[in-house]
Amino acid sequence: MLKLFEHETLDVGNLADQDTAIDVQALNLWFGQKQVLHDISMRIPKNRITSLIGQSGCGKSTLISAFNRLNDLYSGCRSQGSIIIDGRDINHAKENVSRLRTQVGMVFQRPNPFPMSIYDNVSYGLRLQGIRVRRQLDDAVEQSLRDAALWEEVKDRLFEPAHILSGGQQQRLVIARALALKPDILLLDEPTSALDPLTTLFIEELMAELKKRCTIVIVTHNMQQAARVSDYTAFLHQGQLIEYTDSDTLFTMPDKKQTEDYITGRYG
Amino acid sequence: MTSVNRLLSSSQRQSFVISATAFLASLLLIALLSILLLILVRGGAYFWPTPVYELTFYDQLQNKQKTVYAQQRQRTDSSGEKVWQVDYSDENSPYGAKTLVEAPDVIAKKLAPESAQINLTDGRAVLAEPVYLTSAESADIPVSEYASVQEKVHALTAKIEDIRETWLSDIHQKLAELDVRNVDADAPARLNLNASFDRWQSEIILLEQRRDAFQMKVVFASGASWQLPLSDIDSFYFVSSQSLWEKWAMALSSIGTFLTESPKQANTSGGVFPALFGTVLMVFLMTIIVTPFGVLAAVYLSEYAPDNGFTAAIRVSVSNMAGVPSIVYGVFGLGFFVYTLGGSLDDLFFADHLPSPTMGTPGVFWAALTMAILTLPVVIVATEEGLRRVPDGLKAGSYALGATKAETVLYTILPIASPGIMTGVILAIARAAGEVAPLMLVGAVKFAPNLPIDGEFPYLHLDRQFMHLGVLIYDGAFHSQTDAKGSSMMFAACLLLLVVVFVLNILAVILRTRLRKRYLL
């Protein structure tokens, strides 16, 4: 299987603390009366790409939203268990979620640029942090757009509204927007599901490039994509973590019957 | 309806529904257009010159035949008979009289190109033939010299005003100072001042005599003549012999007068400037007050308030508030703002002026506040509508970048909802500009001696009463039965009110379009 970057394979079932970016411990989560996540424990390795696969409605989005506490936006959401990031339990009530979200960036399924200029979109997070120095913002905007491989395409129209960009460009724009905050972890929720194959490839290459500097967790419905880009893959089924190992193993010789059925397309 | 259903096939039924809706829609449109047309025609007629006729008629009241110069304002038909509403001048009532003449009583009627409509500075008009002008030196200056003679009169008037303002008021002030210092009645300073006062006074009398010697001699249709002091004359037009071009010029100049001058003759002539100004100022103040409150309330309701029955109840009552009769708001404004709030302000800050109230009396600020309360539901509902249209994905995007709730509201939600907010403001403006009844309770009056803004500190007098176009129209409607001119002024004010609402709306719509373009999703 083609890998853009080869490196030693870690055993995610037995990951050392210094290699762990996110340590999920016995996470249970409810929306109202409905339990969406059941006792999930997993360690997500640093500077690797980990993908989450599973049937629609199995709780993938809910799980990655737990990593930046975005589930807080829904008043009926309640959770138990801990999520250790950077040595602290971010699931704790006293966690500063604004700061957390600057460390854990997120890109959504559908590109959601703000109705502002390209420049203002990318600098949004920095301006929230009170950075007003023009020079500093200029540099950060350029760097983030370069990192998201968008700079060459938009450098002459930074002050035009973001919605004039194509879908693929918009998706890279929101990636640049997240990167501007220099996050340690980047959560991508089906980032390419609305894009054509060529643009998808483009974003996949981008991820391979980005993992040098941050941990990436990606939700995808595309088995080939998961196999192609991710180092590790977790399979979720009805809110339970069924199997979690390196992608090569999971896609070639899965341990569990459910996993095999899913990846061979027998259901879901 | 069931029988109709049975008779028609489904496609026929559909086309029946379509044509029925189209018919009703066009009916509404026609009704709307005819209202507009009526106001446009009747309002426009106020500015268009009315020809002067030489009219011979039998006066039923005085039992005699009269020949007068007259303008016929309006024709009404009562019980199938034509009745002319006529303004005329003659030697018995040179400054205009009004009468109704029934068609059989008209003996002769012809255009009178020799007669002029002479507009006086006090708003009245004389219909007569100018013959010549007189001055102290000469008794037969031709009327064509009017402009240069009138210039002399204006110069004299200016001189008199100048003396009054610079010298006499100065002397008055000095005398008042002497009074304060209890200086004797026969002190030399006082005598000196008195002497110079008398000197200026006699100077003024001399100038006035010279000015009043300039007169216009006019002749009425009956042949009787009359003298009009030139200083009383504002302008005169030979209306019946005007070319189309001159008619337009006269109409434009009367539009100018209408827009820039104060009402005269109990709101039946002159201009409506104070009312126009008062309307715009009140609407402006109201907008400044209602927008922040409405937006804050809507943001609280849709973003912060818990999603429970209590919030739903508040939402329903807000919508219902929009249906409360406006007079109720007027009474509330009078009872709460004017008497309670204004009264307490008086007790606190203006106690030395009591018992005469300073803030505890109707005024433009209380009116704006009352209108703000009245239009608050409109702004809240429209803003909430705008807030609902903000996609959840964008909110999530903002939170995901570390924004707090307040930051998300401020930087993402409000800008995107701003076109919705503008829609609310537009509706509020239209509503407030057109209200009359509540305004009459809280500060709008038929006639206000001063504008709420002037050169006197603190420039903006929020406690002053103000004039309002709607109130002027209301007032005009009461004149209309006795005074044709008053009624057409009412239509002209109506037209202006429409224009004001239209212009304010256009401004807001332009702003909204720009915001929409800016925050296009």
Ligand SMILES: Nc1ncnc2c1ncn2[C@@H]1O[C@H](COP(=O)(O)OP(=O)(O)OP(=O)(O)O)[C@@H](O)[C@H]1O
């Ligand atoms: N805000 C919410 N309120 C109530 N229930 C929710 C909410 N969000 C998600 N759920 C429920 O939680 C379960 C998991 O949803 P989630 O969005 O995590 O699924 P997913 O695996 O991301 O699915 P998909 O592949 O379709 O995106 C679903 O059954 C969904 O109905």
Ligand SMILES: [Mg+2]
């Ligand atoms: Mg999802």
